[in-house]
Structures are given as structure tokens and as C-alpha cells.
Amino acid sequence: MATREKNNYLVNELTARYGFERGHALDAAERLMRHHGIYNDFVQYNQTGQVSDNKYGGYTLAQLVNDYQLEPIGAFLMLVELETDAVQGQYYLNQIIQHGHRVKTVDEDGDEVVEFRTVASPVREDMAPNNPNCPKCNSELTWIDQYKRWYCYECKEYV
Numbered sequence: 001m002a003t004r005e006k007n008n009y010l011v012n013e014l015t016a017r018y019g020f021e022r023g024h025a026l027d028a029a030e031r032l033m034r035h036h037g038i039y040n041d042f043v044q045y046n047q048t049g050q051v052s053d054n055k056y057g058g059y060t061l062a063q064l065v066n067d068y069q070l071e072p073i074g075a076f077l078m079l080v081e082l083e084t085d086a087v088q089g090q091y092y093l094n095q096i097i098q099h100g101h102r103v104k105t106v107d108e109d110g111d112e113v114v115e116f117r118t119v120a121s122p123v124r125e126d127m128a129p130n131n132p133n134c135p136k137c138n139s140e141l142t143w144i145d146q147y148k149r150w151y152c153y154e155c156k157e158y159v
Ligand SMILES: [Zn+2]
Pocket: 134, 135, 136, 137, 138, 139, 152, 153, 154, 155, 156
């Protein structure tokens, strides 16, 4: 498919199937098209309901859905982030663990209300129970799986 057709396909799916408003659909389509493999997995998921085991930025779709309680469409967008900008993607995941999800619901008057839901921290077998601290500033370090390195968000550098 040509780029333009892919983009139209995604915008259609995101508005019709996932209820995205057009502006959000255009933005999400642009992000999903940043990575060929994730785009293909998303198309496969829409057409067959099958979830691939491919890892992007160290994560599978199923991990994001099960461990972080993301909706599948949110998980696809998160995979793009993790694969193309691991530091930013990991930061988003940490935010979810620390602050929960922003969940939009609608109240009796039809107004949108934002709720927060907390997510239990996933147990990762490949991680130590406590993250080490930064030798410079003593902040807790974050493991960036894609690069297999510890990162300090305070100092903004790898340790
Ligand atoms: Zn530091």
C-alpha cells in the first residue's frame, strides 16, 4: 500500500473502530506509521484479532496490555514510543506505574470526566526488586531495556 492509502486506512480504523476524533486519529496514524513492523502488527490485529509476539523496545503488546492495563490501541502507540524513543517510552510507563491511568468517562450530564486508575507495579523477572540509585544525584535509576542500560531522569544521562 502507498503511504497515503496506509494513512487513510489507519484514520478510518481509528475513527470507526476505536472512536477517535479526527484530529486524534490523524496524530495516532502518523505515529503508527513511524514503524513498519508495528504498523503491520496493528493491521493484522484489526483484520484477524491476532496479537504478535514481536518485541519493540523490549516489550510485547501482551505485556503492555496485561502488566500496564493499556487498551490494545494504547499499547500499539506505546510500542511505537518504546521502539523509536526508548527513554521517553520508559518514562511514560513509569508515569503509569506511579500515577495510574487517566481514564475518560462521561458523567450524567454528558460531560467528560477524567479519572485516575492505579496499576500494580509489574513484577519483572529480569529486574532486581529495587532499582539502584544514581551515583551523582542519588535518584532512583530507570532500566532502559532496549539499550540494556540504567538511566537517570534527573541528570538525563546513562550511568
Ligand atoms: Zn542522577
